[in-house]
Amino acid sequence: MTSTAIVTLAAVLVIVLGVSVIxxxxxxxxxxxxxxxxxxxxATNSWAICGDYLSAASxxxxxxxxxVSGLDGAWYAVGFAxxxxxxxxxxxxxxxxxGEFSLADFLGRRLRSDSVRLHxxxxxxxxxxxxxxxxxxxxxxxxxLLVGHGILGLSPxxxxxxxxxxxxxxxxxxxxxxxxxxxxxxxxxxxFGALLWLAVTVSADxxxxxxAVENLSQEPLANPEFTDGDWELTEExxxxxxxxxxxxGEPGARYGWLGQVALxxxxxxxxxxxxxxxxxxxxxxxxxxxxxxxxxxxxxxxIFYGLAVMMGTAAREIIPGAVxxxxxxxxxxxxxxxxxxxxxxxxxxxxxxDEAGLGxxxxxxxxxxxxxxxxxxxxxxxxxxHDVYERHINPRATQRQAVWVGRASTLVAxxxxxxxxxxxxxxAFTPAMxxxxxxxxxxxxxxxxxxxxxxxxxxxxxxxxxxxxxxxxLISGSVIAIxxxxxxxxxxxxxxxxxxxxxxxxxxxxAFALTILVSLxxxxxxxxxxxxxxxxxxxxxxxxxxxxxxxxRERRRRKDGPNAR
Amino acid sequence: xxxxxxxxxxxxxxxxxxxxxxxxxxxxRISVTYFLVFLAVVAAFPxxxxxLNWWLDSRLLGNLSPGFLTVGVxxxxxxxxxxxxxxxxSSSVEQRMLGTQDERQx
Numbered sequence: 001m002t003s004t005a006i007v008t009l010a011a012v013l014v015i016v017l018g019v020s021v022i023x024x025x026x027x028x029x030x031x032x033x034x035x036x037x038x039x040x041x042x043a044t045n046s047w048a049i050c051g052d053y054l055s056a057a058s059x060x061x062x063x064x065x066x067x068v069s070g071l072d073g074a075w076y077a078v079g080f081a082x083x084x085x086x087x088x089x090x091x092x093x094x095x096x097x098x099g100e101f102s103l104a105d106f107l108g109r110r111l112r113s114d115s116v117r118l119h120x121x122x123x124x125x126x127x128x129x130x131x132x133x134x135x136x137x138x139x140x141x142x143x144x145l146l147v148g149h150g151i152l153g154l155s156p157x158x159x160x161x162x163x164x165x166x167x168x169x170x171x172x173x174x175x176x177x178x179x180x181x182x183x184x185x186x187x188x189x190x191x192f193g194a195l196l197w198l199a200v201t202v203s204a205d206x207x208x209x210x211x212a213v214e215n216l217s218q219e220p221l222a223n224p225e226f227t228d229g230d231w232e233l234t235e236e237x238x239x240x241x242x243x244x245x246x247x248x249g250e251p252g253a254r255y256g257w258l259g260q261v262a263l264x265x266x267x268x269x270x271x272x273x274x275x276x277x278x279x280x281x282x283x284x285x286x287x288x289x290x291x292x293x294x295x296x297x298x299x300x301x302x303i304f305y306g307l308a309v310m311m312g313t314a315a316r317e318i319i320p321g322a323v324x325x326x327x328x329x330x331x332x333x334x335x336x337x338x339x340x341x342x343x344x345x346x347x348x349x350x351x352x353x354d355e356a357g358l359g360x361x362x363x364x365x366x367x368x369x370x371x372x373x374x375x376x377x378x379x380x381x382x383x384x385x386h387d388v389y390e391r392h393i394n395p396r397a398t399q400r401q402a403v404w405v406g407r408a409s410t411l412v413a414x415x416x417x418x419x420x421x422x423x424x425x426x427x428a429f430t431p432a433m434x435x436x437x438x439x440x441x442x443x444x445x446x447x448x449x450x451x452x453x454x455x456x457x458x459x460x461x462x463x464x465x466x467x468x469x470x471x472x473x474l475i476s477g478s479v480i481a482i483x484x485x486x487x488x489x490x491x492x493x494x495x496x497x498x499x500x501x502x503x504x505x506x507x508x509x510x511a512f513a514l515t516i517l518v519s520l521x522x523x524x525x526x527x528x529x530x531x532x533x534x535x536x537x538x539x540x541x542x543x544x545x546x547x548x549x550x551x552x553r554e555r556r557r558r559k560d561g562p563n564a565r
Numbered sequence: 566x567x568x569x570x571x572x573x574x575x576x577x578x579x580x581x582x583x584x585x586x587x588x589x590x591x592x593x594r595i596s597v598t599y600f601l602v603f604l605a606v607v608a609a610f611p612x613x614x615x616x617l618n619w620w621l622d623s624r625l626l627g628n629l630s631p632g633f634l635t636v637g638v639x640x641x642x643x644x645x646x647x648x649x650x651x652x653x654x655s656s657s658v659e660q661r662m663l664g665t666q667d668e669r670q671x
Contacts, residue, residue, distance in 0.1 A: 074636040078607075081641050085603045088648050089596040093655070209637075210628025249633055250621050257611040264607055288659070291652050298648040302641030309637045461593060529582055536589040537580035538663045 004355035046296035051184030055372035056138025064341035066312025070248030077305035083271025093287035113467030130444035136421035139164030169414035194364035220245035259498025270445025273452030276375035315344035384409035450507035451477030469519030477511030
């Protein structure tokens with residue numbers, strides 16, 4: 001292990017554990033453990049949501065997808081960023097105003113149905129697992145590149161998976177939402193700083209975005225493929241104009257038109273159904289704060305993804321010319337093109353910042369994976385600890401018992417994700433997929449966008465939504481999405497396969513339609529009118545804002561002393 | 566444990582169902598309108614690529630084509646603008662249509 005690797009790992013550990021100790025929860029209540037007391041301000045919450053959302057898929061995966069597929073890879077970034085527009089327009093403020101602990105709890109109470117709550121828990125757990133595995137994979141890849149050694153007889157990859165997952169599981173189990181919020185906020189700022197450093201350094205060295213795209217588009221796009229026991233560059237097929245070569249700067253290297261739209265719809269609708277992101281909205285003090293938080297998030301992730309796309313382009317342009325000067329690149333590349341596209345950013349960091357640059361980018365990648373893992377584990381804890389244990393298994397549970405069940409479920413979910421990440425070694429996937437990490441995350445978005453988003457949106461905006469309708473939507477959306485993306489693995493490349501691989505374009509409309517049809521044939525909860533006043537009224541917001549203003553005034557009065565007016 | 570439903574009882578006025586319903590309808594119109602704008606913006610890319618050669622062949626800012634510029638930078642800016650506009654309008658509608666009785670209180 002190099003000294004850089006030691007310093008990097010120590011820095012990550014100090015940051016994560018330091019923030020956790022400083023922000024450890026003072027109380028042992030479920031509102032504190034799962035919702036950080038519902039007092040997370042706009043700036044902190046927006047940073048934390050970014051930390052939660054910007055996973056290894058965003059940091060390593062988007063740059064990797066652009067590196068491999070050029071403009072087509074950027075659709076991942078567009079889809080990820082687009083997701084917060086529906087969240088802002090349709091979900092954030094009403095969801096927060098209604099309160100509760102999780103998406104499953106929201107649906108269960110709004111539709112007055114335990115069955116809806118339990119089915120939602122099932123879908124939420126599927127989404128969490130699909131999202132957790134690629135994050136753990138990201139941790140393993142980064143460790144492999146940074147340290148290159150395993151411990152206790154394990155491979156470097158397995159060691160990275162186990163250590164990164166274990167550290168964050170312990171942090172979440174002990175710190176709850178309060179510790180996780182501050183960890184995610186600090187981690188986002190570090191992640192953003194690392195990407196900004198890379199962008200500034202690369203640009204200062206003479207990288208010109210437009211010229212690079214122009215230059216890369218002069219020749220057909222080719223990527224390494226492992227065939228007949230050897231690596232060789234293979235030209236990508238143009239999905240839009242099959243008789244022309246695919247190029248970096250034009251669409252077609254990865255998707256046809258249908259595939260592009262299907263991917264963006266899948267990622268765009270999926271965000272509103274991601275449990276770890278939506279649960280963060282319950283921590284905002286008011287609905288208006290939740291809405292404002294989303295505006296901040298839209299601005300910050302827009303800048304982040306813009307930079308990630310630019311760095312994917314920079315890696316493609318710069319690495320071939322750097323092989324001669326940096327002999328260590330030879331074993332990572334084939335004719336100047338990286339074998340594992342997720343290495344794009346770490347390699348760029350090492351080219352420009354030597355070992356320290358590699359350490360910084362590797363630390364950012366680890367942090368990206370860990371902050372998302374934290375959110376996912378907490379969402380898992382909320383569903384098991386609150387939605388299942390407290391609501392169904394032991395309704396008389398004390399606060400202390402419920403929190404301990406949440407902690408235990410955190411550790412179990414982490415163990416399952418790490419085990420599956422080790423079983424799915426990335427080398428087995430890389431030749432077949434442009435970016436393993438981003439592709440696996442697409443599955444989570446597909447299930448969330450096909451099953452949860454339609455039901456959540458209808459529950460918020462359509463008074464007639466019923467429990468039976470919601471069940472029809474949840475079951476049809478998840479079954480169709482899973483069946484389609486699993487079928488896609490066995491299909492020949494083409495427009496139909498692209499549609500099946502990103503199935504929300506088909507599954508979500510069916511889930512919407514079935515929810516509406518079944519709801520029209522059944523009776524809505526009689527409490528719908530009072531729910532409307534809570535969800536779409538602002539009395540609670542005004543009350544909270546008035547209380548906050550009074551508290552501030554009182555604090556100021558005490559600070560200014562007894563003579564102050 | 567269930568979170569308590571907020572019930573301001575310290576002299577503040579609750580929203581009436583009629584007020585909320587009116588505000589809800591206005592907010593729904595705003596959300597649907599902006600959502601359609603959002604869909605149109607995202608769907609415009611493949612349509613422009615199919616219909617205008619200029620979209621991918623010409624060069625604009627920083628020697629990037631309009632298409633690449635849109636995917637690399639432009640769409641994120643448009644999303645942020647949609648977000649700011651919709652949030653500002655929604656909050657202002659809520660402020661105008663709800664809680665008006667609070668203001669009349671001493």
